[in-house]
Amino acid sequence: MPNYKLLTPGPLTTTDTVKKEMMFDHCTWDDDYKKITTKIRGELLKLAHVSEPEYTAVLMQGSGTFGVESVLTSSVGEDDCLLILANGSYGKRMAEIAEHAGLHYYMEEFHYDQIPDAGRVKEILKEHPEITHVSMVHSETTSGILNDIASVTKAVKAAGKTMIVDAMSSFAGVDIPVGELQLDFLISSANKCIQGVPGFSFIICRRKALDQCEGKARSLSLDLYDQWKTMQADGKWRFTSPTHVVLAFAKALEELDEEGGIEARSRRYQENNRYLISHMKAMGFIPYVSEEHQGPIITTFFYPENRNYTFDEMYRYIKERGYAIYPGKVTDADTFRIGNIGEIYLEDMEKLCRIFREFLQAKGAAA
């Protein structure tokens, strides 16, 4: 099969050195392995600008959704009520999780190209004093919009509620001052901006909020508190850990550091994103999200009107030339998406835009 790079927002293109780490079958019970887990947890806290004992990091088997489900179903107790702010399918997925687990919840929906507004959140919290927890997505990968978690968190914390953020596709690609914001739970996963491979999610938890999860979980395997308790003792995972993925992730963290940390990585992603948008615009592709709210991770583009090609044709043409793009996911418009995170550089964006131009020329549709 011809090789191609992923312009999808996770799994994404990783380095050969990260992939090579997976050539080793590590045992899980000895100190060497536990040390790797413990080191990873410490590094994650550093990336979040927090430290023990105020904050702690928990690794959880499964994809990102497992992490979100773990937090929601371990922290929102029988007498609690969750407010979900949704402006995309990942926000809505939180409501699906709440529904399945029988949590008390409200969902406040915003248009997919609008950010959840702190003023509206304040009103809802006043109208509904029974709400104890609020959750939202930071980078809504559905559209690429970057939500303003700072203003919403401020309102939520001022009201004395617990704040949960799905920072799946932004953590380490966008700097997040977790401690300064006093976030209670932040969820991300191995295969997004840290550039590891899929297999586990991780949660940065404020200890005071985590302690309140004890005995509340609706699920055995996704019990956040119990997972933490075992891991905190000596670095052991409660059930079989994804060893190969963990080794690859430890390497990915080293490579993030070598690149210059979050500052350098977020600069690279922003440069990729800006180049992509300006050159796609020049070819007649209009972004779905306004410049003000566009995040640096993934961009949704409208199809030009009266186009004479299908997504499939375009996708295959581009894939044969080395890149896999992404179908659209917003529900109210005909769109496609291009991610620019992972082991992707400006030269990839240049090459991609050349391929787009050639495709349009071949179709007689060049702007």
Ligand SMILES: *Cc1c(COP(=O)(O)O)cnc(C)c1O
């Ligand atoms: C990737 C992602 C998730 C998790 O999706 P999985 O398919 O479970 O890995 C959740 N939220 C956001 C915003 C994401 O980008």
